[in-house]
Amino acid sequence: MNGMCIATYRCFDEKADFHKRALSIAVGLTVGSWTDLPEARKAEMEKHLGKVLSVEVHEPAGGERYADIRIAYPDINFSRDIPALLVTIFGKLSMDGKIKLIDIDVSEQFQSAFPGPKFGLPGVRELLGVYDRPLLMSIFKSVIGHDISNLREQFYKQALGGVDLIKDDEILFENPLTPLEKRVETCMEAARQASEETGQKLLYAVNITGPTSRLAQQARKAIAAGANAILLNVLSYGYDVLHELSTDPSITVPIAVHPAMGGAYYQSPHYGIGASVLFGKLMRLAGADLVLFPSPYGSVIMPKEENLAVKDVLLSELGGMRTSFPVPSAGIHPGLVPLILRDFGQDVVVNAGGGIHGHPMGTAAGGKAFRQAIDAVLAGQTLEEAAQQAGNEPLKAAIDAWGIRHS
Amino acid sequence: MNGMCIATYRCFDEKADFHKRALSIAVGLTVGSWTDLPEARKAEMEKHLGKVLSVEVHEPAGGERYADIRIAYPDINFSRDIPALLVTIFGKLSMDGKIKLIDIDVSEQFQSAFPGPKFGLPGVRELLGVYDRPLLMSIFKSVIGHDISNLREQFYKQALGGVDLIKDDEILFENPLTPLEKRVETCMEAARQASEETGQKLLYAVNITGPTSRLAQQARKAIAAGANAILLNVLSYGYDVLHELSTDPSITVPIAVHPAMGGAYYQSPHYGIGASVLFGKLMRLAGADLVLFPSPYGSVIMPKEENLAVKDVLLSELGGMRTSFPVPSAGIHPGLVPLILRDFGQDVVVNAGGGIHGHPMGTAAGGKAFRQAIDAVLAGQTLEEAAQQAGNEPLKAAIDAWGIRHS
Numbered sequence: 007m008n009g010m011c012i013a014t015y016r017c018f019d020e021k022a023d024f025h026k027r028a029l030s031i032a033v034g035l036t037v038g039s040w041t042d043l044p045e046a047r048k049a050e051m052e053k054h055l056g057k058v059l060s061v062e063v064h065e066p067a068g069g070e071r072y073a074d075i076r077i078a079y080p081d082i083n084f085s086r087d088i089p090a091l092l093v094t095i096f097g098k099l100s101m102d103g104k105i106k107l108i109d110i111d112v113s114e115q116f117q118s119a120f121p122g123p124k125f126g127l128p129g130v131r132e133l134l135g136v137y138d139r140p141l142l143m144s145i146f147k148s149v150i151g152h153d154i155s156n157l158r159e160q161f162y163k164q165a166l167g168g169v170d171l172i173k174d175d176e177i178l179f180e181n182p183l184t185p186l187e188k189r190v191e192t193c194m195e196a197a198r199q200a201s202e203e204t205g206q207k208l209l210y211a212v213n214i215t216g217p218t219s220r221l222a223q224q225a226r227k228a229i230a231a232g233a234n235a236i237l238l239n240v241l242s243y244g245y246d247v248l249h250e251l252s253t254d255p256s257i258t259v260p261i262a263v264h265p266a267m268g269g270a271y272y273q274s275p276h277y278g279i280g281a282s283v284l285f286g287k288l289m290r291l292a293g294a295d296l297v298l299f300p301s302p303y304g305s306v307i308m309p310k311e312e313n314l315a316v317k318d319v320l321l322s323e324l325g326g327m328r329t330s331f332p333v334p335s336a337g338i339h340p341g342l343v344p345l346i347l348r349d350f351g352q353d354v355v356v357n358a359g360g361g362i363h364g365h366p367m368g369t370a371a372g373g374k375a376f377r378q379a380i381d382a383v384l385a386g387q388t389l390e391e392a393a394q395q396a397g398n399e400p401l402k403a404a405i406d407a408w409g410i411r412h413s
Numbered sequence: 414m415n416g417m418c419i420a421t422y423r424c425f426d427e428k429a430d431f432h433k434r435a436l437s438i439a440v441g442l443t444v445g446s447w448t449d450l451p452e453a454r455k456a457e458m459e460k461h462l463g464k465v466l467s468v469e470v471h472e473p474a475g476g477e478r479y480a481d482i483r484i485a486y487p488d489i490n491f492s493r494d495i496p497a498l499l500v501t502i503f504g505k506l507s508m509d510g511k512i513k514l515i516d517i518d519v520s521e522q523f524q525s526a527f528p529g530p531k532f533g534l535p536g537v538r539e540l541l542g543v544y545d546r547p548l549l550m551s552i553f554k555s556v557i558g559h560d561i562s563n564l565r566e567q568f569y570k571q572a573l574g575g576v577d578l579i580k581d582d583e584i585l586f587e588n589p590l591t592p593l594e595k596r597v598e599t600c601m602e603a604a605r606q607a608s609e610e611t612g613q614k615l616l617y618a619v620n621i622t623g624p625t626s627r628l629a630q631q632a633r634k635a636i637a638a639g640a641n642a643i644l645l646n647v648l649s650y651g652y653d654v655l656h657e658l659s660t661d662p663s664i665t666v667p668i669a670v671h672p673a674m675g676g677a678y679y680q681s682p683h684y685g686i687g688a689s690v691l692f693g694k695l696m697r698l699a700g701a702d703l704v705l706f707p708s709p710y711g712s713v714i715m716p717k718e719e720n721l722a723v724k725d726v727l728l729s730e731l732g733g734m735r736t737s738f739p740v741p742s743a744g745i746h747p748g749l750v751p752l753i754l755r756d757f758g759q760d761v762v763v764n765a766g767g768g769i770h771g772h773p774m775g776t777a778a779g780g781k782a783f784r785q786a787i788d789a790v791l792a793g794q795t796l797e798e799a800a801q802q803a804g805n806e807p808l809k810a811a812i813d814a815w816g817i818r819h820s
Contacts, residue, residue, distance in 0.1 A: 036557055037558055038557070039554075050558065083586075083588075084586050085587050087624060090586045093584060096674060097583055097649070097671070098583070098743075100673070100674050101672065101680065101715075101743075104680075105676075147446075148445030149445070150444055151460075176500055177490070177500060179490075179491050179497045181490075215492060215494075215496070215497055217494060217657060218651065239500045239504065242496035242497075242499050243651045244654065246624060246625045246649075266505060266507070267503060268507060268508055269507030269508030269509065270678050271677050271678070271685070273685075274685070277677060277680040278680075278684070278685065300508050305509075
């Protein structure tokens with residue numbers, strides 16, 4: 007919509023006049039009052055007034071009565087940054103009863119302040135030189151209390167298994183055992199060593215933590231030490247911090263974002279912010295190259311419909327902005343690969359922690375099992391078939407351990 | 414607890430073994446695995462291991478089964494900043510089913526990195542020279558689309574009514590009609606003019622907005638233009654941004670924090686973060702001098718029990734840290750003053766928007782009505798009695814318009 011950002015809310019109420027409610031939101035969050043204004047003043051204020059686009063009331067049998075309300079907010083009312091957008095459309099309103107922000111559709115003008123992902127999905131593929139298959143990411147197993155040589159060993163074994171990306175654990179902060187620069191240097195050296203074996207490239211997403219004003223400096227330090235990707239716990243810092251990092255010309259590597267704290271927003275059906283806004287629209291707008299979010303398959307689950315909505319937002323056309331790599335995470339093992347590829351297609355990062363480190367034949371075999379599962383699915387094989395092939399012992403062992411999920 | 418920060422969670426589950434769940438959280442969010450570790454390694458890792466302090470299972474008749482689980486996390490695992498604390502105790506966990514973070518109790522060592530409010534409640538009283546009564550704050554009515562002369566007029570009328578603080582609307586961002594410096598200069602001049610009439614001081618909390626990295630600069634600009642307080646939408650930027658502003662020696666004025674976006678966290682009983690953590694502990698730790706939050710009386714409501722829990726955290730002893738002024742807000746009119754003072758005592762800021770601007774005798778009378786209500790309660794009068802006194806016509810008109818709430 008020209009010059010207006012549109013918010014969609016789901017409001018629950020057994021009796022409310024939702025049309026009246028919608029109007030009071032559109033007026034209350036923009037010009038404040040309307041009907042009292044003199045006519046001459048209305049003409050001037052019109053361009054600041056929120057507009058109700060639609061109100062769809064649902065009264066499901068045996069369920070809660072609710073309405074989906076779409077309201078357009080004039081761009082002229084707020085500055086072109088995510089905090090201003092969110093405070094306008096869901097600041098006060100977030101506290102006003104059972105209401106959840108389920109979609110945001112920003113105007114072209116607003117979006118023009120957001121170049122989006124610097125690398126995005128195509129850029130990450132280019133860095134890795136991998137265009138024809140889903141990527142594989144692995145996460146360190148235990149990191150707290152471990153020293154640099156232990157981390158190096160974990161890193162090397164993961165890399166040997168043929169993963170494309172390795173990410174720090176999101177709870178690894180600056181610490182004396184594995185300080186940032188030392189960790190990067192050591193792990194990147196392990197990456198080079200593994201690369202000689204595997205013949206493939208690898209991105210290491212290093213967790214950037216600490217005071218907000220020093221994050222960019224931390225990122226530059228990591229990059230200077232050799233890091234070729236960074237990880238950020240966006241929701242504990244705010245989307246604008248991601249936006250500032252992703253638009254900083256000195257941050258020359260892709261940014262992977264972790265969903266930590268996200269459950270506080272998206273899990274309730276009645277309150278908060280929907281997953282496709284939280285992990286989809288806002289992350290992409292703010293410039294995330296890779297977006298981790300809970301998968302519908304594993305241990306930390308998100309309903310499948312919401313999950314695919316996140317994917318759709320990350321991969322859809324959005325004013326020419328680069329797409330972001332979806333990384334559905336948590337509880338993933340090789341037996342889930344057919345489902346992941348069926349639901350996400352090739353443009354997905356298969357991400358595993360325990361499903362790699364917990365492999366009966368060890369961590370390197372854990373990575374290999376995933377790569378074999380991916381290759382099998384791309385070749386149109388079932389995992390059962392592939393597991394019988396010579397060389398695919400890692401896949402067979404994984405399936406014996408965790409099984410195959412068919413739906 | 415020495416060297417450990419304690420989180421309390423409320424988990425809902427009809428069947429779960431909550432003791433097992435607690436143990437898996439304590440291990441999973443710290444050392445990752447425990448039982449598999451060799452004994453020698455356990456000795457080294459012990460200092461990193463989370464500890465389950467208590468598990469209280471509740472099975473209310475006719476209600477949902479839940480448990481309150483307290484877990485202590487060793488400080489050694491995370492850096493001394495709020496993002497690291499939150500990601501550790503509620504990052505991944507926030508996404509793991511029906512679970513709400515309802516309390517945080519930080520260690521002395523962790524807290525030592527947080528000087529807390531620079532002014533706090535006593536400092537704000539000192540700036541105003543008001544020690545013996547609750548303070549009165551008012552909010553601009555409509556701001557979007559209004560020019561500087563309109564804002565000046567609104568400001569002046571509010572100030573004439575005897576309010577102690579005036580805050581910007583949280584949805585007023587940098588804009589061409591009322592740009593920051595011009596707005597501050599104009600309103601502070603109006604404040605001086607009103608002060609000659611009222612003989613009292615006034616703080617104007619100017620909304621600091623825009624890119625994260627420029628907030629401190631914006632605040633300095635506002636201060637240079639004469640601002641004697643600032644307002645921040647903390648939750649759209651992150652607590653660490655507030656912490657950095659409050660510890661910045663060049664920010665020489667009190668910081669009022671707005672609860673915008675807060676409903677996304679605290680409203681659900683099953684998910685998110687409790688109000689006493691969100692508006693209480695974390696705001697005070699991060700250095701908020703005045704904390705706005707929804708009141709249990711007005712239009713945007715919060716259950717009274719939660720409300721008083723926020724107040725208790727803001728006003729309680731906390732390692733010598735200054736207290737923060739509680740500012741229960743939204744839908745407040747003079748007829749609610751007896752309830753507010755009964756529940757909050759004298760150390761509260763009575764905060765009104767419509768209850769001042771909507772006064773039948775005008776904005777200045779709106780402020781006066783509140784001051785008269787406050788004086789009456791402090792003098793042990795009922796509002797009914799006070800309204801009959803000569804000079805108290807504003808109070809009488811307010812009561813005629815909005816009534817008196819007795820409970």
